[in-house]
Amino acid sequence: MKIVFMGNPEFAVPSLKKLAASNHEILSVVTNPPKLVGRGRKLMQSPVAKCAEDLNLNVMEIDNLNSEDTMQNLQKLNADVFTVVAYRILPKEIIAIPAKGSINLHGSLLPKYRGAAPIQWSLINGDSETGLTTFILQPKVDTGNVLLQKKIAIDQDDNYGSLAKKMSNAGAELLVETMDEFEKGNLDSYAQDDFKATTARKISAEMTVINWQKSAQEIHNLIRGLTPSPGVRTLLSGKGLKIFETEFIKENSALNKGEISKIEKEHFSIQTGAGQLIVLQVQLEGKRRMSAGDFLRGVHLLTGTRLR
Numbered sequence: 001m002k003i004v005f006m007g008n009p010e011f012a013v014p015s016l017k018k019l020a021a022s023n024h025e026i027l028s029v030v031t032n033p034p035k036l037v038g039r040g041r042k043l044m045q046s047p048v049a050k051c052a053e054d055l056n057l058n059v060m061e062i063d064n065l066n067s068e069d070t071m072q073n074l075q076k077l078n079a080d081v082f083t084v085v086a087y088r089i090l091p092k093e094i095i096a097i098p099a100k101g102s103i104n105l106h107g108s109l110l111p112k113y114r115g116a117a118p119i120q121w122s123l124i125n126g127d128s129e130t131g132l133t134t135f136i137l138q139p140k141v142d143t144g145n146v147l148l149q150k151k152i153a154i155d156q157d158d159n160y161g162s163l164a165k166k167m168s169n170a171g172a173e174l175l176v177e178t179m180d181e182f183e184k185g186n187l188d189s190y191a192q193d194d195f196k197a198t199t200a201r202k203i204s205a206e207m208t209v210i211n212w213q214k215s216a217q218e219i220h221n222l223i224r225g226l227t228p229s230p231g232v233r234t235l236l237s238g239k240g241l242k243i244f245e246t247e248f249i250k251e252n253s254a255l256n257k258g259e260i261s262k263i264e265k266e267h268f269s270i271q272t273g274a275g276q277l278i279v280l281q282v283q284l285e286g287k288r289r290m291s292a293g294d295f296l297r298g299v300h301l302l303t304g305t306r307l308r
Helices: 010-020 047-054 068-076 118-124 160-184 216-225 292-298
Strands: 002-007 025-031 035-037 042-044 059-061 081-085 102-106 129-136 146-153 232-236 239-249 260-263 268-271 276-284
Touching: 002 010, 002 047, 010 025, 010 047, 010 081, 010 160, 025 047, 047 059, 081 160, 102 160, 118 129, 118 160, 118 216, 129 160, 146 160, 216 232, 216 239, 216 276, 276 292
Parallel strands: 002 025, 002 081, 025 059, 081 102
Antiparallel strands: 035 042, 102 129, 129 146, 232 239, 239 276, 260 268, 268 276
8 A cells, every 4th residue: 555654752753664664655654843952952752753864765754744734745646644653633635635545553452542642641541452453444542443562561660661662563564464464454444432532642741740748659550650751759858859669568657658767778668648669760850860879889878858
C-alpha cells in the first residue's frame, strides 16, 4: 500500500523503520517542525524527522494542520492509508483524505487509557499488564474500531522509559502486521465498548510534585510512571530533589509523613501516608543524577529531616 506516515517522538521511530523495510511504500513522512530546545535554544528536529531523513524519505514538517495548503499537499500524494503513531489530533477533513482510511497505533488495550499518556498511567496505576492497539481513526480521540491488539507484560522494575521502549518495538511489529492484513482484506474491525473506556489524561506539572500523604506504593508507582521524564520532585532543605528509582515497604516508622525515617549506606527511607519509600536514585538541584549512596556521601542528611 501507499502510505503517509505521521509521528513525532522516539516512540514512533521503530514503526517508521519497520514500515520502511516492508513491502509498503512510504510516500511521505509528516511530523512537527523543528523547535527551540535547551539553554542554548537550538533548533531540533523531531526524532521521526531525523529518522526519515536517514532513510531518505520525503519529510513534510507541518505546523498548521487546518491550512488549505496542508490539505492540498496531502491530497496530492494519493495515499491509500495514513498511518499515525504518537502524532497529533487530526482534523476530520484530513482523516478522510486517504482512499482506505487512517490507522493509528495506540499504547494501550483500548478502550482502556484513551488519551495522551497511556503508558504513564498504566504504571502510575500499578498495572501488571498493558498492550497496544491498532484502530481506524475517527474524529473523536481514540474511539475508532479496533483492528489488532497485543498484550504487553509490565515488569516490576519497568519505568516509563523501559516500558515505552519495549512497547515501541512491539508496536512496530503490530503495525506492519496490521498493514499487511489490512491490505489483504483479512481484518474485521470491531467497535470499542465505550462503557469500559478510561482516560489517560496529559501529565501536568502538578502531578510531578510528591504528596507525602499518599502511600509509599502510590508514590513508587508515580515515580515509575514519570521516569526518566518529566521526573518526580520534592523539596529537601529548600532545594529541589528529583527521585528516579525507589522501592517501598508497607511497615510504618515512628516518624511523621514526609520525614526521613532511616539512613543507610546506599539508600535512605521516607515515611509516607502508609509505609516507607526507599530511595535508590536521585538528582539534587544543580547536580547530576546519581545513586542514593553517592548522594549520601556528599550531603549531611539527618533522620527526621522533612521533605515537602
